[in-house]
Amino acid sequence: MCDTAGMTSRPVVSARALVKRFGGFTAVDGIDVQIAPGEAFGFLGPNGAGKTSTMRMIGCVSPVTDGELRIFGLDAATNGRTIRGRIGVVPQLDQLDSELTVVENLLIYGRYFDLSRAQCRAKADELIDFVQLDEKRMSKVDSLSGGQKRRVSIARSLVNDPELLLLDEPTTGLDPQARHVLWDRLYQLKERGATQVITTHFMDEAEQLCDRLVVMDGGLIVAEGSPQSLIREHVRREVLEVRFGYGRNQEQLPALDGVGSRIEVLPDRLLIYDDDGEAALSELHRREIVPDSALVRRSSLEDVFLKLTGRTLVE
Amino acid sequence: MSAASLPLRIVPSVLFDIRRPQRMMERSLYVYKRGWMVLLSGFVEPLFYLLSIRVGLAALVGDVETGGVLVPYDQFVAPGLMAAAAMNGAIFECTANVFYKIKHSKLYDAVLATPMSAGDVAFGEISGAVVRSAIYSVAFALTMWVLGMVESPWFVLAIPAATLIGLAFASLGMALTTFMRSWEDFEYVPAITLPLFLFSTTFYPISQYGQWSWVVGFSPLYHGVELVRAANLGQWDASIVGHVAVLVALSFVGVTVASRRIARLLLT
Numbered sequence: 065m066c067d068t069a070g071m072t073s074r075p076v077v078s079a080r081a082l083v084k085r086f087g088g089f090t091a092v093d094g095i096d097v098q099i100a101p102g103e104a105f106g107f108l109g110p111n112g113a114g115k116t117s118t119m120r121m122i123g124c125v126s127p128v129t130d131g132e133l134r135i136f137g138l139d140a141a142t143n144g145r146t147i148r149g150r151i152g153v154v155p156q157l158d159q160l161d162s163e164l165t166v167v168e169n170l171l172i173y174g175r176y177f178d179l180s181r182a183q184c185r186a187k188a189d190e191l192i193d194f195v196q197l198d199e200k201r202m203s204k205v206d207s208l209s210g211g212q213k214r215r216v217s218i219a220r221s222l223v224n225d226p227e228l229l230l231l232d233e234p235t236t237g238l239d240p241q242a243r244h245v246l247w248d249r250l251y252q253l254k255e256r257g258a259t260q261v262i263t264t265h266f267m268d269e270a271e272q273l274c275d276r277l278v279v280m281d282g283g284l285i286v287a288e289g290s291p292q293s294l295i296r297e298h299v300r301r302e303v304l305e306v307r308f309g310y311g312r313n314q315e316q317l318p319a320l321d322g323v324g325s326r327i328e329v330l331p332d333r334l335l336i337y338d339d340d341g342e343a344a345l346s347e348l349h350r351r352e353i354v355p356d357s358a359l360v361r362r363s364s365l366e367d368v369f370l371k372l373t374g375r376t377l378v379e
Numbered sequence: 380m381s382a383a384s385l386p387l388r389i390v391p392s393v394l395f396d397i398r399r400p401q402r403m404m405e406r407s408l409y410v411y412k413r414g415w416m417v418l419l420s421g422f423v424e425p426l427f428y429l430l431s432i433r434v435g436l437a438a439l440v441g442d443v444e445t446g447g448v449l450v451p452y453d454q455f456v457a458p459g460l461m462a463a464a465a466m467n468g469a470i471f472e473c474t475a476n477v478f479y480k481i482k483h484s485k486l487y488d489a490v491l492a493t494p495m496s497a498g499d500v501a502f503g504e505i506s507g508a509v510v511r512s513a514i515y516s517v518a519f520a521l522t523m524w525v526l527g528m529v530e531s532p533w534f535v536l537a538i539p540a541a542t543l544i545g546l547a548f549a550s551l552g553m554a555l556t557t558f559m560r561s562w563e564d565f566e567y568v569p570a571i572t573l574p575l576f577l578f579s580t581t582f583y584p585i586s587q588y589g590q591w592s593w594v595v596g597f598s599p600l601y602h603g604v605e606l607v608r609a610a611n612l613g614q615w616d617a618s619i620v621g622h623v624a625v626l627v628a629l630s631f632v633g634v635t636v637a638s639r640r641i642a643r644l645l646l647t
Contacts, residue, residue, distance in 0.1 A: 086647070123492055125488075125491055125492055125645070125646055126646065126647060127646065145396075145494045145496065146494075148492060148493055148494050149493070149494040153492045155488070155489070155492070157485070159484075159485040159486070159488050159489035160489070161406070161484070161486055161489070162484050162486075163409075163410045163484070164406075164409055164410065168409050171409075172402070172405060172406050172409060173489075173493070175402050175405055176399075176402055176490060176493035176494065176495050177493055177494060178399065178494065224493075
């Protein structure tokens, strides 16, 4: 209604020095995040980085320990009910109502948001169509596959036409085909203008879905930017992966001096970063160094994470 | 908001935050629309008790004196069984079922992500259990009437009395369930409800306890049995106020504790 220029530029989510502690354990250790309307924003990081804790605070189901958190300009500590009415949540583990059918799940969920029964029916039809589950309409959710359940979760999170959608590891545990169906739906939602906040530990997912992301580790934000800018900023365009056999990679380092712009040693392989991976490989051949295997690929967020923390993301 | 102000915010708000508990009842309606046969089980058990006492025990025991009048034994026991049926219906719905929803199906986590509050969840589930318990009470009352065991037209008030029993036990049951850690803890439920069932003047008058009769006052079910029995005989005295007050107070405590515990467990 009153969607003035001032309103659209105001961040949907604004966190300042946000902290979450559970007893003596600090899950989120003072992060600053601003998420703009219409943006697809990612929290990337390994398990235990503080992603889910952050999401739960944004979803107003977890009290903020310290710092400030505003959603739609409202204080999360005092306006939880109002905020929850305007967001949709797809939790990490499907929390579908296992005693009900697909359509009943959507109908009753709409009622929690105070929609009329007629509104709920219309919305349920529309959303079942959107996630293409017409033939499963009357099935109990327990009988669905993992991918289908996740689609019901997404449909359910949309019953209240949320302005902000929170997706906590939306494709974890899904097969590649189901992931792509899901990505496709999320992309459509983004086109319609819904702000999305996504947590993931999949690099390709973050690169596909997110306009901008932060990399979290140990409750802190260690990097921020678009997927492309992070790769540009922290690693070279390409990576040459070479293997000399388990545990024998470190000893190759002296011979490789001067190859590529930076070399990362992992137990099972060496990562040689360079703008031209093929050139680095040629240099290896010229020096008559013969690895067990060699592979040139484009750099990914995984490499960014490795550079920033010295660890791989999914152990 | 600092962490220090949180408890202050939760204490008064838990009950004030109850806005749409009826949504949880709507949900239960969806569930029972398919599984209404489950509802029968809760009614059959007290009915068997009633029939067995009427067929066998009543003739052996003869008449019992209660409130200054002599009534056949089966008519003495029937109100007690009706009160116990209300208790069991409420307890059944609010213990194992609720535990499953808290720990396993994660139902409440999903509900609390919406504008629904912890108070809505707790009071809504309790209300659903009260309805279920009230259905049993009505069925039981009709059976008593058909069998000619109703003494007074005041007996219609036995229905609200049984509903109040349902509310008290559903609230306490749900509050208790929020403290349970595993399914093993549910062994304690019959350990509590069985003695209540046996010693709440269900089967014999309080005078039988002699100088220990005051102990019976600690049983919430006793206050319920006295209400239903008074309704059946149409004999009201000042003690009724006390019995009602006890059940109302227990309900209030139960709803408050259950709401706070749901928030404590799930809104972490």
